[in-house]
Structures are given as C-alpha cells and as structure tokens.
Amino acid sequence: MRSLKNINLDLKKLILFLAISVTVITFLNGFYSSYQVQKQQLQSQTLKNHNAYAAKLVSATDRFLLAAQQQLAYSAKILAIQFNDANTLAQETQRLRLQTDSFNSTVVVDKDGVVLGLSPLSLKLKGQLLESDGAKQALAKKKPMISEPYISAAGNLIIFISHPIFNSQDEYLGYIGGTLYLKQKGILHDLLQVHFHKDGSYIYVVDKSRRLLYHPDVARIGEQVFGNPVIEAVLRGESGTRQLINSQNIAMLAGYAPLKSASWGIVTQRPLGATFAPLDGLMMNVLYRTLPVGLATFIFIWVLARLISQPLRQLAETAKTLDNPSTSQQLKQVRSWYYESSELRLAMLKGVGLLQNQIGLLQHEAQTDPLTGLHNRRSLEFMLDQLTLQQTSFTVLAIDIDFFKRVNDEFGHDIGDIVLQSLATIIVDVTRENDFVARTGGEEFIVILPNINAKSAYLLAERLRMRVSETIIEPVGSINISIGISGWPLMQLSVEDILKQADQALYKAKKTGRNRCIIDSQFIQSEFVEQQ
Numbered sequence: 355m356r357s358l359k360n361i362n363l364d365l366k367k368l369i370l371f372l373a374i375s376v377t378v379i380t381f382l383n384g385f386y387s388s389y390q391v392q393k394q395q396l397q398s399q400t401l402k403n404h405n406a407y408a409a410k411l412v413s414a415t416d417r418f419l420l421a422a423q424q425q426l427a428y429s430a431k432i433l434a435i436q437f438n439d440a441n442t443l444a445q446e447t448q449r450l451r452l453q454t455d456s457f458n459s460t461v462v463v464d465k466d467g468v469v470l471g472l473s474p475l476s477l478k479l480k481g482q483l484l485e486s487d488g489a490k491q492a493l494a495k496k497k498p499m500i501s502e503p504y505i506s507a508a509g510n511l512i513i514f515i516s517h518p519i520f521n522s523q524d525e526y527l528g529y530i531g532g533t534l535y536l537k538q539k540g541i542l543h544d545l546l547q548v549h550f551h552k553d554g555s556y557i558y559v560v561d562k563s564r565r566l567l568y569h570p571d572v573a574r575i576g577e578q579v580f581g582n583p584v585i586e587a588v589l590r591g592e593s594g595t596r597q598l599i600n601s602q603n604i605a606m607l608a609g610y611a612p613l614k615s616a617s618w619g620i621v622t623q624r625p626l627g628a629t630f631a632p633l634d635g636l637m638m639n640v641l642y643r644t645l646p647v648g649l650a651t652f653i654f655i656w657v658l659a660r661l662i663s664q665p666l667r668q669l670a671e672t673a674k675t676l677d678n679p680s681t682s683q684q685l686k687q688v689r690s691w692y693y694e695s696s697e698l699r700l701a702m703l704k705g706v707g708l709l710q711n712q713i714g715l716l717q718h719e720a721q722t723d724p725l726t727g728l729h730n731r732r733s734l735e736f737m738l739d740q741l742t743l744q745q746t747s748f749t750v751l752a753i754d755i756d757f758f759k760r761v762n763d764e765f766g767h768d769i770g771d772i773v774l775q776s777l778a779t780i781i782v783d784v785t786r787e788n789d790f791v792a793r794t795g796g797e798e799f800i801v802i803l804p805n806i807n808a809k810s811a812y813l814l815a816e817r818l819r820m821r822v823s824e825t826i827i828e829p830v831g832s833i834n835i836s837i838g839i840s841g842w843p844l845m846q847l848s849v850e851d852i853l854k855q856a857d858q859a860l861y862k863a864k865k866t867g868r869n870r871c872i873i874d875s876q877f878i879q880s881e882f883v884e885q886q
C-alpha cells in the first residue's frame with residue numbers, strides 16, 4: 355500500500371479532495387434521496403390509480419350485469435303472458451341480442467330444458483334439450499343468476515345470465531337467458547379493454563373459482579390461477595393495492611376491487627419497470643442539467659484551492675532557504691491575502707530577520723580576530739581560495755613585531771594587547787581598501803595585496819615598517835616590525851608554499867637584524883622573468 359508520504363499530499367490537493375468529496379457526496383445523496391422519494395411517490399400514486407381504475411371498472415361491470423339482468427327480467431315478464439307464442443319467443447330473443455349488444459346469444463327454455471326460441475338461429479339448438487352447466491343451474495335454481503364459466507353446447511367458453519319465467523299463477527314456465535362469450539369479442543371485452551397495454555399494463559377478471567374470465571391473453575381465459583395473493587384478496591371481497599410478482603416473473607403494481615353483482619374480482623396491474631421508466635429519464639435529465647453547475651463548482655473549488663494554497667506553498671518554499679539573503683525579499687513578494695497566511699508571513703519575516711542577524715554575527719565572529727577586529731586565519735584561508743579560484747595574482751606580507759615578549763614582560767599583557775590593536779590600525783591605514791589584513795597568530799599579521807608587483811609590495815612594506823617605527827604607542831613608545839614578502843603566482847607554487855616563502859623571508863629579516871623588509875628571492879626572479 356502506498357503511504358501518505360508517497361502520495362505527496364499538499365494543501366491544494368487536500369482542499370480539492372475535501373471540497374470535491376463533500377460536493378460529490380452531497381450531490382449523490384441529494385440525487386439518491388430525490389430518486390427514492392420520487393420512486394416512492396410514483397409507486398404509491400400508481401397503486402392508487404390502479405385501485406381507482408379497478409373500482410371504476412368494477413362499477414361499470416356491475417352496472418352492465420345489473421342492466422343485463424334487468425333486460426332479462428323485463429323479457430321474462432313479457433314472455434310470461436305469451437309463453438306459447440313461438441313468434442313472440444323468436445322476436446324477444448332477437449330483440450334482446452341485437453338491441454343492446456349485451457349478449458352474444460339469447461335463448462328461451464321451457465321448464466324441461468328444451469329450447470323454445472333462440473338468437474342467432476344459426477346455433478341450431480331449437481327443440482333441443484339444453485344440458486350445459488348454466489342451463490342445468492338455471493332450471494334447478496329457478497332464480498335470476500349468473501353462471502360460472504363453462505363450455506357451451508356450441509363449444510364456446512361462456513357465462514350464462516338467466517332469469518326465470520313464472521306465469522300469473524306463479525307456475526314456473528322456464529327461463530330466458532343470455533350468454534357472454536368469454537374468448538370472443540363482446541361486451542365484456544369492450545368494457546374492460548385498456549388503452550395502455552403498450553407499457554405492459556393489463557386487466558384481468560377472475561371468478562370465485564379463481565378462473566380467468568377476462569385476460570388480454572385470450573389463451574389464458576378459462577385458466578385457473580392459484581396462489582396469487584391479489585386474486586385471493588379480491589375474492590375475499592377486499593379492495594386494495596399490492597406489489598407482486600406475476601406468473602411471468604415480472605414485478606407488478608396491482609390495484610383490485612370485487613364486484614357486487616357477481617363473485618368476481620377485477621385486477622388492473624402495471625409492471626414496476628414501466629412505472630419507474632419515466633423516472634430514469636427524469637433523473638438523467640436532472641443529471642444533465644446539474645452537470646454544468648457541477649463543472650462550474652469544480653472549477654470554482656479548484657481556483658479557490660489554488661488561491662488558498664498558493665501563499666502557504668510560497669511560504670513553505672521560502673522556508674527551505676531561510677539562510678539565503680534574498681529570503682526576506684522573497685517573503686515580501688508572497689501575496690498573503692488572508693489572515694493566517696499573512697500572520698505566518700509576518701512571523702517568518704521577523705524570524706528571518708533575527709536569523710540572518712544572528713548568522714551575520716556568527717559569520718563575523720567566525721572570521722574576525724576579536725582583539726583587533728581584523729580577519730582571522732579562517733577568513734584568510736577563504737580569501738586565498740577565492741583569489742586562487744579567480745586566478746588573481748597577489749603578494750603576501752608576513753609581519754611580526756620585534757621583541758614583543760619584552761613589551762609584555764615590561765608593561766603587562768593588557769598593554770601588549772593595546773600595541774597589537776595599534777599596529778592593526780596602522781596596517782589598515784597604510785594598506786588600500788581592497789587589501790586583506792589578518793591577524794594569524796599572537797603578534798603575527800598577514801597582509802594580502804591583490805594585483806601588485808614585487809616592487810610596489812616592497813615599497814608598501816617599507817612604508818608600513820617606517821610608519822610603525824615612527825608611531826608612539828603610549829606607554830610603550832615606538833615598536834619595530836619585520837616583514838617577509840612573497841607572491842603568487844610564482845613558478846607553480848601552492849598558496850601554502852607562498853605563505854611559507856613569506857614566513858621564511860620574515861625569518862630572514864629577524865635573523866639579519868629585525869626592523870626590515872625582506873622580499874623572497876624567487877618572487878623577485880619571477881617578476882624579472884615576467885618583465886622580460
């Protein structure tokens with residue numbers, strides 16, 4: 355696993371990550387919640403609609419069945435008077451079938467079950483004994499009734515609605531009945547036909563034996579359906595809604611209601627998928643419409659993250675080089691536009707100021723002789739490195755006080771220090787600004803004179819020696835110095851060798867009587883060679 359360190363997190367990425375995750379989570383949450391709420395609403399609305407629709411169909415079917423029974427009752431009254439008139443029987447059956455379109459066929463049967471009149475005549479049942487289930491039930495019950503579905507003598511799946519005929523003496527003469535063909539176009543189909551099957555919605559009607567009386571799939575009419583919770587509920591006389599899986603394994607939203615005039619139930623249902631399909635489109639639409647604002651938000655966050663992190667990043671970059679002299683300038687250029695960054699910048703500026711003062715002080719101390727304020731040996735080495743790197747020629751004066759021990763012995767160490775300080779002042783005074791003066795030991799001084807030939811160096815050394823001799827340092831009086839002179843470049847010698855040569859020349863000056871300047875012979879020679 356990559357560690358956080360490896361991911362190279364910075365403030366900008368963190369702000370971006372935080373802001374974008376919050377935005378995305380909020381958006382997804384809002385999107386998901388609104389999807390869920392709309393889905394629930396749509397589902398409950400669809401269920402309600404289907405329940406209302408089922409109730410409406412129930413009421414229409416009830417009205418139809420009632421009307422059909424009333425028509426039969428009216429005809430039964432007429433036929434009770436003229437039951438023996440074959441003409442009247444024929445006319446009445448014909449009128450019943452054709453006038454209202456309620457029945458697919460009509461029939462008048464006597465009390466023995468023999469057909470006395472019928473319409474249409476093409477059924478060829480006149481004079482025959484009717485032995486179908488509906489006919490037998492009508493004869494047996496002698497009451498207005500609606501049969502269960504059965505296969506008629508003519509081979510059709512039918513429902514038989516009948517009304518008994520009694521004469522004025524209340525003697526049973528027979529009955530008049532009408533059929534509804536379940537598998538063929540008829541009044542039931544016209545009533546229940548739906549206009550929205552395109553989305554998979556459909557209606558079906560079941561009777562008390564769970565047999566389908568109407569179904570858009572005609573082949574299923576007459577089929578018995580068991581274990582369907584909606585059918586069970588509607589046959590218990592309940593009206594309501596339910597989500598269920600149908601026989602085709604499709605999730606459905608169903609509304610159902612029972613009939614009053616028959617032990618039937620009507621179920622209208624719609625696939626869950628079809629119900630939610632418009633919602634998917636709607637949510638996609640929401641997504642598309644949200645996208646530009648989402649993109650703008652992203653850009654806004656990105657710019658803001660950049661603006662917030664920029665000053666801190668610049669401060670962090672600058673903090674890497676606090677010892678750099680240009681740091682203060684860089685810090686001043688950082689655009690700290692908000693409170694925290696500007697306070698941080700202020701604190702860093704103060705810190706850098708203090709640090710650089712301290713560094714300067716330390717550097718100064720590290721390179722300075724504390725007694726005389728001249729450069730020390732470390733500083734001398736640095737200077738020599740610089741000169742050799744730059745290939746600058748230079749002359750070295752090695753200076754030593756003559757018999758300094760005596761000064762110390764006679765006047766004390768503190769007075770000796772004053773002498774050393776006075777000599778330092780004289781050396782600085784006599785040399786030029788570009789010359790380099792260092793105290794390298796107790797009473798030893800080195801002067802580096804860049805770009806000067808041996809002769810000029812010698813003259814300067816002499817002038818210095820004379821000036822020292824002429825200067826009265828209270829309470830010591832005058833002192834003398836000896837000077838050894840050498841120079842670079844000198845026949846490929848190293849800087850150390852040059853210093854050694856100067857030391858040797860100084861030693862020579864001491865040996866030959868002190869208070870004098872001795873120039874290294876090789877140095878003079880090299881100058882001579884150069885001049886030739």
Ligand SMILES: Nc1nc2c(ncn2[C@@H]2O[C@H](COP(=O)(O)OP(=O)(O)OP(=O)(O)O)[C@@H](O)[C@H]2O)c(=O)[nH]1
Binds near residue numbers: 796
């Ligand atoms: N006051 C004082 N004396 C110092 C300091 N450093 C070295 N000395 C003294 O300088 C003296 C150097 O003495 P020597 O090396 O014998 O040299 P000299 O007496 O100058 O004799 P020559 O160099 O041979 O002429 C010693 O007495 C040291 O104690 C210092 O910082 N202050």
